[in-house]
Amino acid sequence: MTREEQELATALRERLKIISDETSRRDPDQHIARLREISDRIQSLSAALPQPIPPRLAHFLDRRSYDKALEFLCSGGL
Incomplete structure (x- = not known):
């Protein structure tokens, strides 16, 4: 993974973590x-x-399928 891909995977x-943070969800405004x-x-x-990024990764990112994008990055694009 490139440095940029690693940073993206970290953000994903x-x-x-934010989505699953029960404490954060108690304050909807802060959570959002x-x-x-x-x-x-x-x-x-x-x-x-x-550029160019792999077409499948571009597809996942464009459609905000972030779980799939993370899986793609972690699998080495397989």
Whole structure:
């Protein structure tokens, strides 16, 4: 994985942590703000990936299928 892909994978994992954070969900406004922040980070990191990116990864990122994008990155694009 390239450095950019590693950073994206880290952000995708962070998103999963936020989603599953029961404490965060008790404050809906804060929870939504955290999700927006990590989503913006994921968008920025996606745009910074070296071009061209693999078509399947591009598909997952464009459709915000972030779990699939993370799986793709962690599997080495298989």
